[in-house]
Amino acid sequence: MTDVPPQDKIEYEHASVLIVGAGPVGLFLALKSAQKGIDVIVIDSEPHVLKSPRATTYMPIVLNEMEKVGLVDDLVMAGHTNREGISFRKPNAKGGEVLGALMMAAIPKGAVKYDFAGIHLGQQAVGELILKHCEAQKSFRVMWQHRFVGLKQPGETKPIEIVAAGPTGEKFFTCDYLVGADGAGSSVRRALCIPFEGFTWNDFRFVASNVRYDFEKYGFTTANMIVDEEDWAVIARTGSGDDPWRVAFGMRTDIPMSDLMEHVKEKYERLLPGPRPLEYELVSANPYWAHQRVARTWKVGRVVLAGDAAHSNNPIGGLGLTTGFLDAAALGNCLIRILTLSEKPDTLLSRYESVRRAAWVNYTDKASTDFKLRLHSIDPKIVAAREGFFKALNDDPEIHHKTATMMNEQVEDMFEIPSSV
Numbered sequence: 001m002t003d004v005p006p007q008d009k010i011e012y013e014h015a016s017v018l019i020v021g022a023g024p025v026g027l028f029l030a031l032k033s034a035q036k037g038i039d040v041i042v043i044d045s046e047p048h049v050l051k052s053p054r055a056t057t058y059m060p061i062v063l064n065e066m067e068k069v070g071l072v073d074d075l076v077m078a079g080h081t082n083r084e085g086i087s088f089r090k091p092n093a094k095g096g097e098v099l100g101a102l103m104m105a106a107i108p109k110g111a112v113k114y115d116f117a118g119i120h121l122g123q124q125a126v127g128e129l130i131l132k133h134c135e136a137q138k139s140f141r142v143m144w145q146h147r148f149v150g151l152k153q154p155g156e157t158k159p160i161e162i163v164a165a166g167p168t169g170e171k172f173f174t175c176d177y178l179v180g181a182d183g184a185g186s187s188v189r190r191a192l193c194i195p196f197e198g199f200t201w202n203d204f205r206f207v208a209s210n211v212r213y214d215f216e217k218y219g220f221t222t223a224n225m226i227v228d229e230e231d232w233a234v235i236a237r238t239g240s241g242d243d244p245w246r247v248a249f250g251m252r253t254d255i256p257m258s259d260l261m262e263h264v265k266e267k268y269e270r271l272l273p274g275p276r277p278l279e280y281e282l283v284s285a286n287p288y289w290a291h292q293r294v295a296r297t298w299k300v301g302r303v304v305l306a307g308d309a310a311h312s313n314n315p316i317g318g319l320g321l322t323t324g325f326l327d328a329a330a331l332g333n334c335l336i337r338i339l340t341l342s343e344k345p346d347t348l349l350s351r352y353e354s355v356r357r358a359a360w361v362n363y364t365d366k367a368s369t370d371f372k373l374r375l376h377s378i379d380p381k382i383v384a385a386r387e388g389f390f391k392a393l394n395d396d397p398e399i400h401h402k403t404a405t406m407m408n409e410q411v412e413d414m415f416e417i418p419s420s421v
């Protein structure tokens with residue numbers, strides 16, 4: 001009889017806010033909340049911050065939010081500040097001519113707060129940096145290798161229950177607010193049966209490769225957009241000094257995935273400047289499907305979505321994580337107001353949903369689609385607009401100032417927390 005082990009006792013771990021996903025958005029939200037003493041648990045299915053090559057560039061618009069949580073100096077120190085601008089060129093195989101360039105040097109001194117085009121730093125390094133700041137907060141806990149699998153939300157007053165699959169079996173949590181920051185394939189969004197509306201681009205897959213190659217020697221600046229119907233690409237620094245460069249390009253969807261590495265070599269032959277045979281060190285190459293999708297609702301009761309879990313766009317122009325950081329900043333302010341000032345949760349979270357969803361629908365979706373088509377479309381209207389844009393870059397000194405102002409523009413902060421909190 002004594003050989004039968006005792007029945008498991010189910011224990012629940014509680015946090016005011018439980019965040020699913022230790023990506024940059026989940027961690028940024030955790031940092032903002034934990035700095036105000038809110039107890040936060042972040043769970044992630046992976047054993048560490050994701051390492052796949054994704055975002056490299058963060059626009060000035062997010063730096064104000066980084067400043068508020070004390071991240072901006074570390075970010076600037078770890079990354080490479082793009083003081084040059086953005087060049088638009090033909091692919092090397094077609095002569096590599098510069099068609100136009102956004103030049104930060106053309107902006108009058110003091111005209112904008114951040115007089116650069118962006119900070120370049122790999123997403124993994126940014127995630128690790130935010131995590132380091134989180135770990136300095138007493139009310140922060142992270143649990144790696146805990147995959148969210150389900151939730152129960154029993155009415156307005158009782159805690160939300162969550163189950164995760166951990167390394168030693170199921171782990172149960174309770175929380176007052178649950179945030180799904182678990183990326184475009186969000187299990188939280190799916191558990192709530194929320195449709196991810198929009199479409200997936202079926203003309204090209206994106207390939208994000210990291211490579212060590214001396215682009216500067218051949219006149220490349222920090223950020224370069226290659227304009228061509230077939231060989232369009234983005235070539236940009238992923239950080240400072242010896243950090244690799246990102247070469248991201250489109251791979252036609254009829255090319256089988258088994259030919260990926262061969263295709264990378266062929267693309268490099270057409271894209272990279274310099275003498276042949278080319279000598280480079282390929283660090284990694286990952287294919288991605290790109291989407292323009294948004295969750296139909298971002299809030300169900302006290303469960304809320306943020307970042308890629310709520311929206312996903314193609315990466316040209318670097319708007320995905322930029323938008324996600326701004327979601328996390330707004331949602332962080334709402335949760336702080338609810339949990340420390342006892343403000344009405346339903347009103348604030350509904351406002352978060354409507355303001356941030358509209359920001360993605362009206363700006364990010366449209367701008368990222370325009371950025372992509374500007375690089376490769378042969379539609380006569382888009383070609384005319386592209387030529388007009390390059391002409392303005394070359395002839396109109398005002399456009400540099402206007403663009404820098406737009407990249408700095410502060411989102412109206414309807415959720416700002418009083419300085420006394």
Ligand SMILES: Cc1cc2nc3c(=O)[nH]c(=O)nc-3n(C[C@H](O)[C@H](O)[C@H](O)COP(=O)(O)OP(=O)(O)OC[C@H]3O[C@@H](n4cnc5c(N)ncnc54)[C@H](O)[C@@H]3O)c2cc1C
Nearest residue numbers: 021023025045055056057148182183307308318320321322
């Ligand atoms: C090639 C490429 C280049 C890009 N370049 C830029 C750029 O330059 N600038 C920019 O702003 N954006 C860029 N983006 C977009 C950017 O990468 C995303 O917007 C960003 O990753 C979103 O962050 P997130 O924290 O919302 O989600 P993610 O980074 O996807 O993080 C989600 C986290 O959730 C975890 N998770 C998933 N499922 C579960 C589960 N069931 N349980 C627990 N944990 C789970 C994952 O392990 C992961 O850690 C790029 C994207 C790609 C693909």
